Amino acid sequence: MLHLMKSELIKLRTLRSTLTATIVLIVFPIAVTVLSAMFAESPGPTMVIEVLTNTGTVSMLLCGVLGVFAIAQEYSQGTIRITFAATPMRMKVFAAKAIVISLWVAISVAVLEGVGLIGANYALDSRGFDFGVIYNPSIFNGSARTGDSAWQVLFAFGAVCILFALVGFALGALLRSSPGAIAMLILVPLLVEGIVTALLIAAFDIDISRKTPFTAAVRAVQVEPDAARWGLVGYFAIWCCAIAALAAILMKRRDA
Amino acid sequence: MRVIHVENLTKKFAGVTAVDDLSFTVSPGHVTGFLGPNGSGKSTTMRCMIGLDHAQGGSATFDGVAYSKLTQPLHRVGTLLDAGNAHSGRTARNHLMWLAASTGISKLRVDTVLEQVGLSEVSRRRVGKYSLGMKQRLGIASVLLGDPEVLILDEPVNGLDPEGIRWIRDLLRDLAKEGRTVLVSSHLLSEMALIAEELVVIGQGKLITQCTVGEFTARYAKQWVRVVSPQVQALKTLAVAWGATMSEENGAMNFYGVTAAELGELGATAGVIFHELSPQTGSLEDAFLDATASSVQYHGAQSEGLAH
Numbered sequence: 001m002l003h004l005m006k007s008e009l010i011k012l013r014t015l016r017s018t019l020t021a022t023i024v025l026i027v028f029p030i031a032v033t034v035l036s037a038m039f040a041e042s043p044g045p046t047m048v049i050e051v052l053t054n055t056g057t058v059s060m061l062l063c064g065v066l067g068v069f070a071i072a073q074e075y076s077q078g079t080i081r082i083t084f085a086a087t088p089m090r091m092k093v094f095a096a097k098a099i100v101i102s103l104w105v106a107i108s109v110a111v112l113e114g115v116g117l118i119g120a121n122y123a124l125d126s127r128g129f130d131f132g133v134i135y136n137p138s139i140f141n142g143s144a145r146t147g148d149s150a151w152q153v154l155f156a157f158g159a160v161c162i163l164f165a166l167v168g169f170a171l172g173a174l175l176r177s178s179p180g181a182i183a184m185l186i187l188v189p190l191l192v193e194g195i196v197t198a199l200l201i202a203a204f205d206i207d208i209s210r211k212t213p214f215t216a217a218v219r220a221v222q223v224e225p226d227a228a229r230w231g232l233v234g235y236f237a238i239w240c241c242a243i244a245a246l247a248a249i250l251m252k253r254r255d256a
Numbered sequence: 257m258r259v260i261h262v263e264n265l266t267k268k269f270a271g272v273t274a275v276d277d278l279s280f281t282v283s284p285g286h287v288t289g290f291l292g293p294n295g296s297g298k299s300t301t302m303r304c305m306i307g308l309d310h311a312q313g314g315s316a317t318f319d320g321v322a323y324s325k326l327t328q329p330l331h332r333v334g335t336l337l338d339a340g341n342a343h344s345g346r347t348a349r350n351h352l353m354w355l356a357a358s359t360g361i362s363k364l365r366v367d368t369v370l371e372q373v374g375l376s377e378v379s380r381r382r383v384g385k386y387s388l389g390m391k392q393r394l395g396i397a398s399v400l401l402g403d404p405e406v407l408i409l410d411e412p413v414n415g416l417d418p419e420g421i422r423w424i425r426d427l428l429r430d431l432a433k434e435g436r437t438v439l440v441s442s443h444l445l446s447e448m449a450l451i452a453e454e455l456v457v458i459g460q461g462k463l464i465t466q467c468t469v470g471e472f473t474a475r476y477a478k479q480w481v482r483v484v485s486p487q488v489q490a491l492k493t494l495a496v497a498w499g500a501t502m503s504e505e506n507g508a509m510n511f512y513g514v515t516a517a518e519l520g521e522l523g524a525t526a527g528v529i530f531h532e533l534s535p536q537t538g539s540l541e542d543a544f545l546d547a548t549a550s551s552v553q554y555h556g557a558q559s560e561g562l563a564h
Binding site for chain 1: 306341355359
């Protein structure tokens with residue numbers, strides 16, 4: 001398994017598309033957060049965390065795109081045949097890919113959050129604001145209702161990014177096409193869930209807005225979530241696991 | 257782990273039978289050619305053999321073991337199904353690096369095979385910049401990476417220049433001489449005649465024959481006797497009475513349905529002088545076309561038809 005994971009890591013780090021997506025997903029939220037800390041009129045810990053996670057929505061989607069790349073490009077470029085010829089046990093390949101892309105995203109998000117907070121802290125310090133969240137998380141009273149600390153928000157953000165990568169990976173394995181999987185990954189959270197919800201309310205007076213998975217993922221990383229944060233993460237995780245299970249079964253059964 | 261057994265292999269796509277109850281054996285020590293017209297099921301058979309496509313029936317085993325049950329199959333069976341199966345954005349070296357890492361093969365071996373296939377100097381160039389011939393060489397490098405006992409190659413000479421074709425011909429012969437099992441499909445029949453000693457010929461997914469190249473041409477290629485003689489008219493009369501047919505070609509007469517010995521004896525009875533009396537056999541290409549005539553799925557237009 002370690003050999004396979006090493007092989008998958010080489011695949012990820014030797015493509016420009018993967019590296020570019022990774023750099024953007026790290027740099028974009030950091031840049032916006034630090035700029036906000038530098039120029040906002042009344043900055044504070046809550047604002048920094050909000051900006052970081054809100055702009056991080058782009059990073060979530062990019063994590064999903066990375067997940068798509070990890071598998072769909074193998075199908076489009078034909079390398080999946082070499083991969084399966086080298087390792088006929090396809091479930092091992094599936095697991096190795098899922099683990100490596102999860103670790104890749106986890107490290108990327110850790111860098112994003114760490115550098116973003118340090119950068120924001122430095123910017124605030126230079127302006128004379130005391131911002132001690134990275135030294136003392138209890139200073140942050142992000143959620144008056146839940147009492148979550150900053151770390152809860154940041155951990156939830158990391159978990160959701162990893163889940164986005166996994167669901168992107170599963171969609172890539174299901175559709176075996178990067179454009180198709182990326183389109184689905186972007187359109188479902190941004191458009192489809194909202195349209196379906198609105199249609200169901202209009203036609204049958206049924207409100208599923210609190211049950212749509214991608215919306216739940218975005219709600220989970222709000223500073224003030226409208227439901228239990230980890231319950232929302234768990235709900236999204238169940239959906240991701242279901243899609244991943246379907247992808248794994250089909251990967252095993254289909255011709256390569 | 258050297259003998260390949262394919263037994264009753266059957267593969268259907270949406271009701272269309274691509275491989276139909278196919279059975280053959282490939283032995284070590286020589287190159288076995290895998291022949292068949294376009295769409296005859298050669299590539300599908302190879303994909304089924306290594307488990308990429310799931311067969312509906314039958315089996316393919318390597319010394320009795322299915323490919324999916326092999327531990328570290330790169331060390332046992334090297335396969336080249338399509339030279340284009342490499343990411344165009346990755347360098348050749350990195351392509352081999354991830355493949356090697358998946359089975360714990362060292363970086364040193366990657367450099368060795370790159371040297372062997374002549375790609376060392378361009379190994380850090382992206383595969384997308386490679387010519388088809390260079391991609392073929394990269395594909396061969398991936399086959400050799402695990403130093404396997406069995407090699408399965410689908411159209412390995414496609415896109416290679418004459419030097420490359422000669423290189424792969426010598427390479428495959430040398431690998432077979434070392435006692436490895438080599439199964440090669442190719443449309444270049446003249447090339448196959450030079451590389452292969454044994455043939456597996458299929459048409460519409462079914463086995464047509466498995467035999468040596470000599471047996472195949474003897475069985476399927478036309479045989480005739482070429483004669484050059486100042487008294488050919490007298491010989492023609494005798495041959496017609498014997499039941500032979502004939503055709504003229506560049507000042508010589510070709511006789512069909514009679515052996516050179518029989519024709520010589522017939523001529524001797526009438527005092528015919530022979531300047532040439534030689535038995536002729538059609539090429540492997542002729543034999544192949546004759547053997548698979550009823551199995552060809554895709555026909556080109558006749559040149560006469562194109563002219564109009």
